[in-house]
Amino acid sequence: MRLLLAALVLVAAQPAFAQGKQRDLILQCMACHGDDGIAKDKDVPHLAGQNYEYLLNQMKAFQSGKRPHKEMKVMSRRMDESEMAEIADYYAALPRQPK
Numbered sequence: 001m002r003l004l005l006a007a008l009v010l011v012a013a014q015p016a017f018a019q020g021k022q023r024d025l026i027l028q029c030m031a032c033h034g035d036d037g038i039a040k041d042k043d044v045p046h047l048a049g050q051n052y053e054y055l056l057n058q059m060k061a062f063q064s065g066k067r068p069h070k071e072m073k074v075m076s077r078r079m080d081e082s083e084m085a086e087i088a089d090y091y092a093a094l095p096r097q098p099k
């Protein structure tokens with residue numbers, strides 16, 4: 001029991017690496033945009049292979065409300081600009097849907 005507690009304290013004391021945080025952010029996107037950036041629902045756009053600038057601009061537009069969309073407004077609320085840049089980088093690097 002004491003060992004378990006020690007392990008828990010150790011885990012909690014780990015610094016929040018940007019990598020892990022980034023992965024958490026993207027995990028939340030997968031539910032709608034698909035594991036590989038290819039959305040399964042017909043009303044959700046694919047993100048894989050999309051242009052970096054476009055992705056970044058859309059996330060900013062959702063956050064500011066310039067592009068209105070309820071879910072995406074909520075999703076973009078907690079992101080800062082460097083996180084948006086990393087997300088855009090991630091999706092832009094994924095392969096597009098095979099045709």
Ligand code: HEC
Nearest residue numbers: 025028029031032043044045055058059069071072075087
């Ligand atoms: C609840 C479902 C849902 C979740 C979760 C979600 N999205 Fe979306 N996303 C959508 C829908 C639906 C649209 C299309 C919006 C519209 O119709 O204008 C969209 C649009 C986008 C677009 C614009 C794509 C384009 O082609 O214009 C980007 C970029 C995007 N989402 C990024 C993200 C990121 C990054 C996350 C995770 C942080 C995320 N989304 C999480 C549903 C979701």
